[in-house]
Amino acid sequence: MKDLKDKTAVITGAASGIGLALTERCIAEGMKVVMADIEAPKLEAEAARLSAAGGDVTAFVCDVSDSEQVEALKQAALAAYGAVHLLVNNAGVASGKTHVNATPGDLDWVIGVNVLGVSYGVAAFARMMIKQGEGHIVNTASEAGLIATPMLGSYHTSKYAVVGLSEGLAMELEGTGVGVSCLCPELINTKIFESARNAPASSGLPAPGDIPISFAEQMMGTTAMDPADAAADVIYAVKANRFWIITHQVTLERMAKRNEDLERGRRPRNPQAH
Numbered sequence: 566m567k568d569l570k571d572k573t574a575v576i577t578g579a580a581s582g583i584g585l586a587l588t589e590r591c592i593a594e595g596m597k598v599v600m601a602d603i604e605a606p607k608l609e610a611e612a613a614r615l616s617a618a619g620g621d622v623t624a625f626v627c628d629v630s631d632s633e634q635v636e637a638l639k640q641a642a643l644a645a646y647g648a649v650h651l652l653v654n655n656a657g658v659a660s661g662k663t664h665v666n667a668t669p670g671d672l673d674w675v676i677g678v679n680v681l682g683v684s685y686g687v688a689a690f691a692r693m694m695i696k697q698g699e700g701h702i703v704n705t706a707s708e709a710g711l712i713a714t715p716m717l718g719s720y721h722t723s724k725y726a727v728v729g730l731s732e733g734l735a736m737e738l739e740g741t742g743v744g745v746s747c748l749c750p751e752l753i754n755t756k757i758f759e760s761a762r763n764a765p766a767s768s769g770l771p772a773p774g775d776i777p778i779s780f781a782e783q784m785m786g787t788t789a790m791d792p793a794d795a796a797a798d799v800i801y802a803v804k805a806n807r808f809w810i811i812t813h814q815v816t817l818e819r820m821a822k823r824n825e826d827l828e829r830g831r832r833p834r835n836p837q838a839h
C-alpha cells in the first residue's frame with residue numbers, strides 16, 4: 566500500500582500516545598481513521614479536535630480484550646467507510662509488576678489487552694482483508710518483546726507473544742496482498758507508565774499518579790522518542806511493506822548480545838546492566 570490517500574485505518578489505543586500520533590499521521594496521509602479506545606472521554610475529545618481540524622475520523626469506544634467489542638468495531642468501521650485497509654493493533658498496557666509479584670487479576674488484564682486484544686483484531690479483520698486482496702496489519706509489540714529484563718514481568722510475556730503472533734501471521738499472509746508489520750519501540754514519550762488508569766477493578770491495581778517520562782528515562786538510561794517519530798516509522802514500514810519496525814538502534818545492539826548469549830548457551834543477562 567504505497568498510496569494511503571482515501572484509504573481507511575482502524576487504530577486501537579488511538580486516544581493517547583503512539584495511537585494518537587499515528588492517527589494524526591494517517592490523517593496527514595489523506596486517510597480516514599476509526600479511532601478505537603477504552604478511555605471514552607479522552608477518545609471523544611481527541612476525535613472532536615481532529616475532526617474540527619478537518620480530519621475524517623470516527624470514534625469508537627472499545628475494550629480490545631472483549632472479542633464481541635472488537636467484532637463491533639469492525640462492523641462500525643465498515644458501516645462508516647465501507648472498507649478497512651490498515652489495522653493497527655496498538656492498544657497496550659503494563660501493570661508495573663514483576664513476575665514474582667503478579668496476581669491473577671493483573672495478569673488477566675495485561676494478557677487480555679496485550680495478547681488477546683491483538684489476536685481478536687487479527688481474527689476480526691484479516692479474512693476480510695484477504696478477500697479484499699489488499700491491506701496491512703501492524704501489531705504493536707515492544708523492545709520488551711525481543712529482550713527481557715528483570716523489571717517488566719507480564720509485559721514481557723505479552724509482548725513476546727505479540728512478536729511470535731506477528732511472525733507467524735506474516736508467513737500465513739504471504740502472497741495474499743495483505744502485509745504485516747511488527748512495531749518494537751524502545752522508550753516513547755507516552756502515558757504507558759500510567760496504564761492502570763484504564764485497569765478494571767478486578768486487576769486489583771491502584772490508580773496511578775502522574776508519572777513523568779523523565780522517571781522512565783532515568784530508570785532505563787535512555788531518552789524517550791516523540792510518538793510522532795514512531796508514527797512516521799510505522800507509515801514508512803506500511804508503504805515499504807517492511808515487517809520489523811525497530812525505532813531505536815540500541816534495540817538491535819541488545820538483540821545482538823542476546824543472540825550471542827543464546828548461541829553460546831549463556832544464561833540471560835539484564836541488557837541494561839551491560
Ligand SMILES: NC(=O)c1ccc[n+]([C@@H]2O[C@H](COP(=O)([O-])OP(=O)(O)OC[C@H]3O[C@@H](n4cnc5c(N)ncnc54)[C@H](O)[C@@H]3O)[C@@H](O)[C@H]2O)c1
Binds near residue numbers: 705756757763
Ligand atoms: N511508550 C513506550 O515506551 C512503549 C514502548 C514499547 C511499546 N509500547 C506499546 O505501544 C502501545 C501504545 O502505548 P502508548 O505507549 O502509546 O501508551 P498510552 O497509555 O499513551 O496509550 C495507550 C492507549 O491504549 C488505550 N487502551 C488501554 N487499554 C485498552 C483496551 N482494553 N482497549 C482499548 N484501548 C485500550 C489507552 O486508553 C490509551 O489511550 C502499547 O501497546 C504499548 O505497550 C509503548
